[in-house]
Structure formats: structure tokens, C-alpha cells
Amino acid sequence: MSSKSPVCFTQKVDVLELLRDGRARTRAELVAESGLSRSTVGARVDALLGHGLVVVAGEASSSGGRPPARVVFNPTARLVVAVDVGATHVTVALTDLSGLVVDVVTLDLAVAAGPDVVLGAILREARRMVAAAGRRPAEVVGVGVGVPGPVEHATGRPVSPPIMPGWDGFDVPAAVQRVFDVPVLVDNDVNLLALAEQHAAWPDVTELVFVKVSTGIGAGILAGGQLQRGASGSAGDLGHLRVPWVPDSPRPADDPRDLEAVASGPAIAERLRGLGLEARTSADVVALVRGGDQRVHAAVRQAGRDLGAVLSGVVNLLNPSVIVVGGSISRASEHLIAGVREVVYGQSIPLATHDLRIVRSRTDHTAGVLGAALLVTRQVFAEDPLPHLIRSG
Structure with a gap:
């Protein structure tokens, strides 16, 4: 019986995982970095080359004989359908395996139109994009969907979403x-947004809180580099936390309210x-901020103070390295951040x-x-991705 071990695609340090950093390597370098045997690395590289997941990227210098070839990850080998469903719009994108956008379109479509209408439009656009890119639906490895409401992550079903009529429990x-027989993550x-911000702007930060201030208020929490969803998926629901009274608040100390009721776009509009x-929506607030009215700036800064009163407890509890504030209100003015x-x-404690x-x-x-x-x-890359990537090729 041969003493050689069979090729194993479940090693702790895998060839494809090493190559995903975009740096070209020779097979000898992959052996040294992975800790795998030369035969295992050779078989793995051959399989990846055969399916287009890595490509030859020139030759390394040689001290004699034929110079060894380098191989590099090919993120364009497969596609991802990425969807951002907002209150009044839907963005559909086609990306490669690195997250680079191949095609994107934004539709004026309200989430309140219901799942059949919204998902029907999304799937039509996704199929059109795949065809326009000259690719096959089988080359799509997965579909990611973001929605403006709480989600049971294990099933992908929205749970009692306040601004998504008809979506509660929808599969x-x-x-x-x-349409796409692939993993679908919701x-x-x-x-x-927290994932995108960390990836694009803070790649070395593992403790990050992203706060979105728009029609509603919510947070995405990264701890140890991983999203924290809580036991049932409701982690980060800042909007329903009571706001501690702070000095100079325009509301009485005996008037407790949820954060969303005092610092969201519609709440600021009510104050204005x-x-x-004249202000009804977050968009109205943004337009008034850009007009330079000092009363508007003061109202936005106070919303920032109220947000900060809640976040000070979050800081003491989670000790993040970075708090990122996003959403339409923060994009329009520095006054919100200043108040926070x-x-x-x-x-918060020093x-x-x-x-x-x-x-x-x-x-x-x-970002969505x-x-x-x-x-x-x-x-896809959390475990051994090759069988799935081969199946989708």
C-alpha cells in the first residue's frame, strides 16, 4: 500500500485561501506557506487551474534550469449577485469573487410593494446582467440580499419588519x-454596511460599530472581525433604546423616548x-442642511448628542476601536458626528x-x-470552497 496521503481539500491552511490575497506564488512557495505536501499542493493547483480559479502569472527568477511558474487567484472566474433593498429603492449588482462590481443598477421601487414584486424585479435584473456580461447563470456562486428590517439569519426570513408589509416570515x-440554485444569504x-466599511476603509480593525442614521436608526457590530447578530438576529437595534436625558436637550428630562423618535431623519424633520x-422626510432634512440654515445645523447636532447618549453605553460595553456613522443624515453634515x-x-469611560x-x-x-x-x-470560502466553485462553473 502506498504511504502517500490522498489529496485532501480540507486542510487548515488551504492553497486557495493563501492565493486570495492577490499575490502570485510558485508551487514551492505555496508548499512552504501552507504546510501541505508537495503532491497535495500540486494536485490542488492543477485543479484550480483547470477550473480557471487561478491563472499563471509569469515566472519567478531561477538559479538554474527552467524558471518556476507563479500562479495567482482569478476572482473573475465566478460571479455573485448582490442586492441592497431600501425603503424606496433597490440596488442590484453583479460582482466578482473579490467584490469588484461588474454591473449595477438602482431601481425606484418601494419595499412596501411586497416580496413578489420586489424579488421579481431583482431576479429579472440579475438575469439580464449575467447575460449582458456574456456569462452563464451556472457561474453565479451565491446571492446576497440586504433588507431594511430584522432577519432570522439561519433561515433568511424577515421577522416583523416595521416598514416591509407582506415580508414577515417570507422565505x-x-x-x-x-431562478438561481445557489446559496442565498439574507x-x-x-x-x-458594517462589512463593507470594514473591508473598504478599516481592513485592520476587528472591533467596529457601524451606525446608520436615516429614516430609521440601526447598528452593525463587528467583534473579533465577525458580525454579531445575537441569539435571534436582533443585535444592533439601537433605534428602540431609550435615550438618556442630556444637558441642553430640547425635551424635558421626564420625557423619555426611543432614539429613533428623537434622532432619525423624520424625527429631525418634526423638530424643524x-x-x-417645511420638512417631512430625511431627504427634506438633507436639503435644508445643505441650505446652511443654522437652526437646521443645531437640530442635527442635537440629534447627534442624543445618538451619543446611547452610544456612550455601547462604547463602555463593547469597547470598539471605531464607530462609523453613515446614512443620509451623516453624509449631509458634520454636525451629527460633532454631537456624537x-x-x-x-x-464614556476614559x-x-x-x-x-x-x-x-x-x-x-x-456599500450595501x-x-x-x-x-x-x-x-463560500469559510470551508473548502472548491467542490462548490467547481459545481457552479
Whole structure:
């Protein structure tokens, strides 16, 4: 009987995982870095080459004889469908395995139209994009979907989402799999924004909280580099936390309210109407902020203080390295961030704030689909991806 071990695709340090950093390597370098045998690495590289998942990337220098070839990861070998469902719009993108957007479109479509209408439009666009790219549906390895409401992550079903009528308990993965027979991952939109922000702007940070301030308020929490969803998927629901009273608050100390009721876009708009300004929505607030009215700036800064009063407790509890504030209100003005900093740095314990950075989001309007793509690729590569990637090729 041969003493050689059979080729194993479940080693702790896999060839494909090493190559995903984009650096070309020779087979000898892969042997040294992976700890795998030369025969195992050779078989693995041959399989990856055969399916287009790695490609030859030139030759290394040689001290004699034929120079060894280098191989590099080919992220364009497969595709991901990434979807960001918002309250009034839907963004659908096609990405490669690195999250690079191949094609993207945003539709004016309200989530309140219901899952059949929204998912039908999403799937039509996704099929069109795959065809327009000259690719086959079989080359799609997964679909990631972000929605503006709580999700039972294990099943991908929204759970009592307040602004998503008709979506409660709806089997989103099953509906998508009627067109794309691949893994379908569904998550709350702010969790995906947290993934995207960490990937694009803070790759070395493992403790990060992303806060979205728009029509509603929610947070995505990364601890140890991993999303924290809680026992049932409701982690990060900042909007329903009561706001501690802070000095100079325009509301009485005996008027406790949830954060969303005092610091969201519609809440700020209500405050501005009390000042005689015409504002109903987050978009109205953004337009008024850009107009330079000092009353608006003061109202937004107060919303930041109220947000900071809640986040100071989060900082003491979780001790993040970075708090990122995103959403339409933060993009329009620094006053929201200023209010948050004022209270968090003043109320949280010094050890937790010593190196804490509170910053505005650096990602753009495609952050939601980038997060959805990352959700898929992280799962695909979490274990041995080759059988799945071969099956989808």
C-alpha cells in the first residue's frame, strides 16, 4: 500500500485561501506557506487551474534550469449577485469573487410593494446582467440580499419588519433559488454596511460599530472581525433604546423616548417643522442642511448628542476601536458626528475612549451591495470552497 496521503481539500491552511490575497506564488512557495505536501499542493493547483480559479502569472527568477511558474487567484472566474433593498429603492449588482462590481443598477421601487414584486424585479435584473456580461447563470456562486428590517439569519426570513408589509416570515432564499440554485444569504442592511466599511476603509480593525442614521436608526457590530447578530438576529437595534436625558436637550428630562423618535431623519424633520420649516422626510432634512440654515445645523447636532447618549453605553460595553456613522443624515453634515463625539467622549469611560475614533462613513452608495457580496464570498470560502466553485462553473 502506498504511504502517500490522498489529496485532501480540507486542510487548515488551504492553497486557495493563501492565493486570495492577490499575490502570485510558485508551487514551492505555496508548499512552504501552507504546510501541505508537495503532491497535495500540486494536485490542488492543477485543479484550480483547470477550473480557471487561478491563472499563471509569469515566472519567478531561477538559479538554474527552467524558471518556476507563479500562479495567482482569478476572482473573475465566478460571479455573485448582490442586492441592497431600501425603503424606496433597490440596488442590484453583479460582482466578482473579490467584490469588484461588474454591473449595477438602482431601481425606484418601494419595499412596501411586497416580496413578489420586489424579488421579481431583482431576479429579472440579475438575469439580464449575467447575460449582458456574456456569462452563464451556472457561474453565479451565491446571492446576497440586504433588507431594511430584522432577519432570522439561519433561515433568511424577515421577522416583523416595521416598514416591509407582506415580508414577515417570507422565505426569501426559496424565492430566489427558483431562478438561481445557489446559496442565498439574507441579512439586515446595516450589518452589510458594517462589512463593507470594514473591508473598504478599516481592513485592520476587528472591533467596529457601524451606525446608520436615516429614516430609521440601526447598528452593525463587528467583534473579533465577525458580525454579531445575537441569539435571534436582533443585535444592533439601537433605534428602540431609550435615550438618556442630556444637558441642553430640547425635551424635558421626564420625557423619555426611543432614539429613533428623537434622532432619525423624520424625527429631525418634526423638530424643524416646530421651527416653521417645511420638512417631512430625511431627504427634506438633507436639503435644508445643505441650505446652511443654522437652526437646521443645531437640530442635527442635537440629534447627534442624543445618538451619543446611547452610544456612550455601547462604547463602555463593547469597547470598539471605531464607530462609523453613515446614512443620509451623516453624509449631509458634520454636525451629527460633532454631537456624537461631544457626548461619547464626555460620558464614556476614559479607557474605552482613549483610542476610539468616531468617523463618518467612507464608503459610497454601492456599500450595501459590496456588503452583500462579502457576505456570500465569506461563506463560500469559510470551508473548502472548491467542490462548490467547481459545481457552479
